[in-house]
Amino acid sequence: MDTAVVLQPAESPLLQAVGHTPLIDLRLGRELNPFVRLFAKLESANPGGSYKDRPAARMLLQAYVDGRFEDGRRLLECVSGNAGISFAMLGAALGINVTLVVSGHASQEQIDRMAAHGAELILMDPLIEEKDAQAEVTRLMEVFPTRYWRCDQLHNPANWQSHYYGTAAEALAQLDEAGMPPPDAVVVGVDTGGTLTGMGRRLREANSNIHIALVVPWGFAGFEGWRPLSRLSDANPALLNQSLVHERIPVTQEEARVVCRWLAHEGLFVGPTSGAYVRGALKLASTGKYGSVLTLLPDTGERYTSTGMWHRNMVRGEFA
Secondary structure: OOOOOOOOOOOOHHHHOOOOOOEEEOHHHHHHOOOOEEEEEEHHHOOOOOOOHHHHHHHHHHHHHOOOOOOOOEEEEEEOOHHHHHHHHHHHHHOOOEEEEEOOOOOHHHHHHHHHOOOEEEEOOOOOOHHHHHHHHHHHHHHOOOOEEEOOOOOOHHHHHHHHHHHHHHHHHHHHHOOOOOOOEEEEEOOOOHHHHHHHHHHHHHOOOOEEEEEEEOOOOOOOOOOOOOOHHHOOOOOOOHHHOOEEEEEOHHHHHHHHHHHHOOOOOEOHHHHHHHHHHHHHHOOOOOOEEEEEEOOEHHHHHHHOOOOOOOOHHHOO
């Protein structure tokens, strides 16, 4: 196991509020298979409303400890939505100026929230690819080398460490408190690779036989927080530890949206990434091979009301 310094929260109530999210025993899992328990960490309970608060907090705190901002440098990062909110919010809490190159996948609600925290936003054309947005960050670093510190969440080890020491460790403790053993399987998405690598490492230490599945978008560019993919083999970000992955589960856009509408009727108003994660977990649970499956509800639905996901009434027959 890699060693790392366990960072303590700064003297800020906001930073102290990151993590420690509830573990939900999803009812729809039992409806699908009464012999399977489907658990999900409710990450919208983070102060920024998504699981992106966890890596953003750890990366920023590590940089702060390392003195990256002592000469007045601005944080610079390429984001697609929720990560931008986390960087903008936590940067404001720490007194760090933030510049964000925002890809075209961000919703208007997300853009408004980033701006509300005082971040400087460079909005990219929705038609350009992610690599072009990353290239803009590289260009800014080359032109203004003393103005910025690049967080580089796609390669920053503090990213996966936030899920190793935070998300996964919390889930194991919560399951133990409920008298449950470590999960038999875990389902998360591609994203930067940090979620699966961090959670996968920690959960495999608790259960060496755990089945680790990766959800990937199929037939569309991908939801916010997912790298645009044209085929399953594209899902290989640098932080992703490929040796941890046992299975890749394709999920369509409509499948994820249907699950979001179903969860809304059960009191959980979540975003499309959450819908995709749960749909992947349901596919795994339906095999009957695993007694308990762990996943995340990474985001809140409040940031996607402008997308029309909930404009029509959802009925049970919509989900098969």
